[in-house]
Amino acid sequence: MKVLDIYRRPPLHIAEGVGSGEHLLIAYSPIFKRRYALITDYYRGCTIGCRFCYYRFIEATKDFIGTGKVLRMARDAEEFIEAIELSKITGRLVIVGGGSDGAMIEKELWKIAEVFGDRLRGKLLLVLRRAPLGPGVAEQMESFDFLRYGTTITPLGPEIGTPIREELQLKGLEKFVPDPSRVSVELGPITPKNYRQLGRVVEALADMGFEAVIYRGVSVGTFNLDRKAVLKMLFEHGFITREQYEKGLASPGYYYSLKNELAEGLDGIVRRAIEDAGLRAHRYSPTFYHEEWGVPIAFNRDNRVRDFLYEKYDVENPSTARVRRALERFGYEVFDIERREKGVFEVSLDRPLTEDIAMAIGEDLRIALIGRPYVKSPTVELLVNHYIPNGVVHLPEENLRLLMEVVG
Numbered sequence: 001m002k003v004l005d006i007y008r009r010p011p012l013h014i015a016e017g018v019g020s021g022e023h024l025l026i027a028y029s030p031i032f033k034r035r036y037a038l039i040t041d042y043y044r045g046c047t048i049g050c051r052f053c054y055y056r057f058i059e060a061t062k063d064f065i066g067t068g069k070v071l072r073m074a075r076d077a078e079e080f081i082e083a084i085e086l087s088k089i090t091g092r093l094v095i096v097g098g099g100s101d102g103a104m105i106e107k108e109l110w111k112i113a114e115v116f117g118d119r120l121r122g123k124l125l126l127v128l129r130r131a132p133l134g135p136g137v138a139e140q141m142e143s144f145d146f147l148r149y150g151t152t153i154t155p156l157g158p159e160i161g162t163p164i165r166e167e168l169q170l171k172g173l174e175k176f177v178p179d180p181s182r183v184s185v186e187l188g189p190i191t192p193k194n195y196r197q198l199g200r201v202v203e204a205l206a207d208m209g210f211e212a213v214i215y216r217g218v219s220v221g222t223f224n225l226d227r228k229a230v231l232k233m234l235f236e237h238g239f240i241t242r243e244q245y246e247k248g249l250a251s252p253g254y255y256y257s258l259k260n261e262l263a264e265g266l267d268g269i270v271r272r273a274i275e276d277a278g279l280r281a282h283r284y285s286p287t288f289y290h291e292e293w294g295v296p297i298a299f300n301r302d303n304r305v306r307d308f309l310y311e312k313y314d315v316e317n318p319s320t321a322r323v324r325r326a327l328e329r330f331g332y333e334v335f336d337i338e339r340r341e342k343g344v345f346e347v348s349l350d351r352p353l354t355e356d357i358a359m360a361i362g363e364d365l366r367i368a369l370i371g372r373p374y375v376k377s378p379t380v381e382l383l384v385n386h387y388i389p390n391g392v393v394h395l396p397e398e399n400l401r402l403l404m405e406v407v408g
């Protein structure tokens with residue numbers, strides 16, 4: 001693996017538009033987004049190089065997926081952890097390995113975890129890793145009780161588009177995990193090619209002492225692919241309904257035209273296979289994080305109430321003054337706040353609410369926050385004139401200098 005220092009990467013040209021601010025963060029910041037967790041990378045880029053990896057198709061990372069080159073996003077562990085500590089969108093769960101693979105930081109993880117434990121007490125550090133787990137993992141898990149691992153198992157991986165084989169992943173889990181309750185396993189993508197292998201994988205996990213897994217539906221990207229043909233194939237195999245097929249065709253797309261969807265019948269088959277093996281089946285990662293690890297959750301997503309969370313868990317119902325203060329802390333001028341129902345707040349602001357901020361406030365107050373206006377992801381203008389001056393995301397000094405050079 002050839003590690004390039006971010007300070008020596010050639011400047012990128014990023015055209016203004018929704019998402020362009022996030023692409024700049026992907027290029028220059030250790031933290032690049034906030035969903036049910038804060039998503040970070042110590043290195044960006046991935047030596048594994050799955051065919052379906054969407055980081056292949058974006059300007060900021062395309063040269064670093066499967067090419068053997070990766071980018072170091074912070075000078076050292078202290079600088080990396082400081083960026084997390086000082087970013088206002090931080091939350092209870094911090095993911096490292098969002099656009100990379102946790103196996104690449106195995107050596108550095110000792111130092112990262114040590115500083116994390118000193119400065120970010122009460123938070124959990126989740127290392128995402130598709131590469132099979134190795135001997136260092138057991139020791140690290142025993143040394144740091146806040147450390148979690150997460151892996152995605154794609155049955156028949158090489159046929160679906162990843163070089164990582166599930167047999168090796170299962171062996172790694174069996175041999176090196178001292179406590180399965182601290183590992184999240186996501187099964188997927190589940191496709192017409194591999195769904196028959198699921199039963200075997202979940203039985204192996206149950207034999208190891210796993211009690212819960214997450215299963216994912218199908219996703220269809222918006223880059224470099226015949227979207228109509230893929231959607232048609234999934235529809236014809238019964239993986240998506242006609243409604244989902246049409247939704248995928250019509251979607252303007254933001255990385256995905258269809259994300260994590262599964263027709264009800266197939267969903268039932270997969271769920272039964274998992275439950276028959278004696279495991280709890282989570283369809284979405286937030287229910288896993290919440291129920292298995294006690295992570296608080298936001299009740300909003302994509303500027304709507306996330307109904308299945310709202311119906312399942314107790315939403316909080318803070319005062320509108322508290323919601324206003326939370327928004328002002330992020331630099332907004334609040335024109336109006338309406339409580340639509342218990343724990344659901346619709347706010348009118350001087351500039352768009354973004355998914356990063358909505359998820360951070362939603363988790364902090366345990367509410368659903370709906371913004372007018374809203375954009376899913378920051379533009380360059382929002383990044384430069386709102387995120388950076390208000391500390392929404394904190395960038396190490398040199399990273400910030402580079403980003404500002406690109407913006408001009």
Ligand code: SF4
Binds near residue numbers: 047052053065130162
């Ligand atoms: S392991 Fe993850 S980050 Fe790496 S290439 Fe595959 S999908 Fe992309």
